[in-house]
Amino acid sequence: MDALVDVNDPEFAAALETVFHDLRAQSAVQPELRENPGYGPMLYAPDGSGQGLTQPRGTTAPDRLADLADQIQEWAVEALWTEGVAAVWPHCPEHPNSHPLRATVVEEAAVWACPKSGAVVARIGELDSRSLT
Template structure:
């Protein structure tokens, strides 16, 4: 469960029948959706995690590349980092 400061919560559902990397990317996408909603409700930028190549224009996309769950730029497809290794500045504010 993920909980917002207002006490609301959202459950996470793993992708059944998927590879471990696909399950991780699916869970990361669910966390991302929750974080974006929480940021928007606080009046903050709802772009998370920020794309380092295109800051404040779009978030990164959780996906699987070569069997590894990664955050990638949705515009150019470039892998930014493995899921779970974002720099501290890339976390929701």
């Protein structure tokens, strides 16, 4: 079961910054983060649409980071589509312009991996603009 997130929780703040690093490195859209009472943190797109963030209970730190990355990826894909640009984030360097990487856990680390080959591209938080295709 998911729980509301406290944006002042240091673990959540660090995980959020980790994923935002990757978003800044490879996305044309950036969210505005706002705390909404009763709903927790929300990501807002340039068009004003928003998406809430949740934190799963009872999982490991890498699982929580991968889950947060997945939620932010959902937001980014929608925001990119709304802006009229390719709705792919983060880009898969193995298969350009075909699909985004998938947030997952491999060997107890949260990573971005190709959903087709399973190849790990980077740890979550370590993408850079050179990975763009």
